Amino acid sequence: MQALKDKVIQEGFNLGRGILKVDSFINHQVDPSLMDECGKEFAKFFADVKPTRVLTAEISGIAPALMTARHLDIPVVYARKTKPITMPDTVYLTTAPSHTKGVITELIVSPEYLSRGERVLIIDDFLASGATILGLVRLAQAAGAEVVGVGALIEKSFEGGRDKLAFLNVPIHSLVCIERMDETGIHISN
């Protein structure tokens, strides 16, 4: 998507070791109209697979997932990383390694909001190694729901996440795909 691509080129910052800083429009400060456009684009792309629920992971997935859900007019569920006291005793929990943080995080969803038969569209800010998205896939499967699509604002194709999701046999869509980041810059392939 051109608007997001322009933003990545203008404001994205290559911190090295494959880490892209997008704090000025996604991960700390958010540009709401850009995010709304991204949500609209995802909603259009995934309309055919008829999702009934958007699933994401807190924290940075919330903004794109919410805007996508708004345009699809369906609820969004964000997996929590710590279990709040408002959750029931028994939940779906999986773990996923965070590449950028160097830690294992938990992803937790309450059975109250993810049910058998739901058609789940997973939306996240990044598709990199695929670890977080695979965690969300496991949560959906644990609930007996079907994953019908995966969308990410930014894909780092050099981390190979897309291949790890191929077994799902569902449409995968990233709005900007980075094939390489090095001292010469951020190289976008789409």
Added chain:
Amino acid sequence: MQALKDKVIQEGFNLGRGILKVDSFINHQVDPSLMDECGKEFAKFFADVKPTRVLTAEISGIAPALMTARHLDIPVVYARKTKPITMPDTVYLTTAPSHTKGVITELIVSPEYLSRGERVLIIDDFLASGATILGLVRLAQAAGAEVVGVGALIEKSFEGGRDKLAFLNVPIHSLVCIERMDETGIHISN
């Protein structure tokens, strides 16, 4: 706001000890069109104070703050609770006790996105004891920015947060105000 009030009455759950579960539309699953209406209402209410930036705290503040920022057409910044590696070495950091979690949380904002002269509208999901919102006020003040308004989806007036914010002398607006929660139900005053 009637739509949110109806939702609190229909789906809010009094867990006791002043804790209101709103996981089905705010804190875990989010109803995007309701959240958009809430954002529109905040944008209308606070238009006169001419905010240049919305400030909130991750995690549950993100959805209402993003929708408010969308309708005001200004950026939103969400204070982080852990410092990501993408942040500069020197940041604004304050601590705030979390009533519902029984822990002290950190609230961190990068000086890159909060500057002297900004007119900051604080939006959060709850106004209860006021501790988180006061933390956001301190961050804004540390940056030399001016807080021009405070909005919350749900106020628990019995926790007294509004009084603690009175010194700011800015408009404070909650969409639903709960004056009492007991075995007879959730008592809404507005």
